[in-house]
Amino acid sequence: MRKFRYLPKHTSWLNQIEIIFGIVMRKVVRRGNFKSVEDLRSKLSAFFEYFNDVFAKPFNPSFAERG
Numbered sequence: 001m002r003k004f005r006y007l008p009k010h011t012s013w014l015n016q017i018e019i020i021f022g023i024v025m026r027k028v029v030r031r032g033n034f035k036s037v038e039d040l041r042s043k044l045s046a047f048f049e050y051f052n053d054v055f056a057k058p059f060n061p062s063f064a065e066r067g
Contacts, residue, residue: 023051 028047034040 024044024047028044032040032043034043
């Protein structure tokens with residue numbers, strides 16, 4: 001039997017995604033001057049490589065099911 005799991009919009013994974021989008025907007029998009037879509041794509045890729053090397057840490061989710 002499958003159980004339905006309600007995930008409210010304030011769940012931690014959604015917050016993490018919003019944080020990453022905010023960082024990308026502040027650090028890459030707002031400050032950028034892009035000549036083409038390919039230029040934007042390459043700058044985003046370079047940023048994500050840098051971000052993953054320097055800041056990214058593994059996330060170990062924990063879930064305690066309520067009775």
